[in-house]
Amino acid sequence: MIQIKNLRKYYSVGNRKIDILKDINLEVNQGDMIAIMGRSGSGKSTLLNIMAGLLKADGGTYFYGKENVNEMSLEQSASFRRKNIGYVVQNSALIDSKNVFDNIALPLRYAKSSKADIEKKVAFVLAALDIKPLQYSSIDTLSGGELQRIAIARALIQNPKLILADEPTGSLDEQTENEVLSLFKDLNQQGKTIIIVTHNQQVADMCHKTYSIKNGECKLNQPIL
Numbered sequence: 001m002i003q004i005k006n007l008r009k010y011y012s013v014g015n016r017k018i019d020i021l022k023d024i025n026l027e028v029n030q031g032d033m034i035a036i037m038g039r040s041g042s043g044k045s046t047l048l049n050i051m052a053g054l055l056k057a058d059g060g061t062y063f064y065g066k067e068n069v070n071e072m073s074l075e076q077s078a079s080f081r082r083k084n085i086g087y088v089v090q091n092s093a094l095i096d097s098k099n100v101f102d103n104i105a106l107p108l109r110y111a112k113s114s115k116a117d118i119e120k121k122v123a124f125v126l127a128a129l130d131i132k133p134l135q136y137s138s139i140d141t142l143s144g145g146e147l148q149r150i151a152i153a154r155a156l157i158q159n160p161k162l163i164l165a166d167e168p169t170g171s172l173d174e175q176t177e178n179e180v181l182s183l184f185k186d187l188n189q190q191g192k193t194i195i196i197v198t199h200n201q202q203v204a205d206m207c208h209k210t211y212s213i214k215n216g217e218c219k220l221n222q223p224i225l
Helices: 044-051 074-084 100-110 115-128 144-156 174-189 201-206
Strands: 002-013 016-028 033-037 059-064 085-088 162-166 193-198 209-214 217-220
Touching: 002 044, 016 044, 033 044, 033 174, 033 201, 044 162, 044 193, 074 085, 085 144, 100 115, 100 144, 115 144, 144 162, 144 174, 162 174, 174 193, 174 201, 193 201
Parallel strands: 016 217, 033 193, 033 209, 085 162, 162 193
Antiparallel strands: 002 016, 002 059, 209 217
16 A cells, blocks of 8 residues: 655755655555654654655655655645545644534535535544534534544545544543544554554554654564564
8 A cells, every 4th residue: 555665854954964764664555553653853743744745755755556645746745635645633733713513524625525515424424433412512612532533533534545643642631542542443443544653552552563763764663472
């Protein structure tokens, strides 16, 4: 599904180039559930943003199927993301001025879907994630777990093949974290491919494979037998 080879990303500071990611190699198969771990500032979120088509790598290749994502234009990247990827960002990033329904529907409105299509798809994910009673609630009235479920619903609204999640449990209490992790596990069992950036070992233990990023390099962690 995904092949990343010798991927590099750097930032320029004066005349210097500082590597954030260097020679990253990563393979993801359909149905995988993968954790990417590392300290703050290690490049985890940068890698996830490249995989989402939000950032361009400065070297190497990133193939999603037969598509070289790193060679896409901004317009092509946006279309690729809408069609293939659901992105759950840290702290949900919902819009306070819109209610639950409108937050979930946002990607469909950007895609200029019909009103009937929007109502049908939003109703489906509301029911699937057991949040239908919240559909007209204000964002500022909801708990952390409810907010994260809504963020996941928004990521699922276009039925993506790949879900990327950046620290999805970072600000949750233990009980709510377990509920959200159970939801991700259910989605994976339904066939969704999931990549989670995390510093939480419990999240990593739930995944099929775990990679660690350190000093800009990504390595597969071998399971302890």
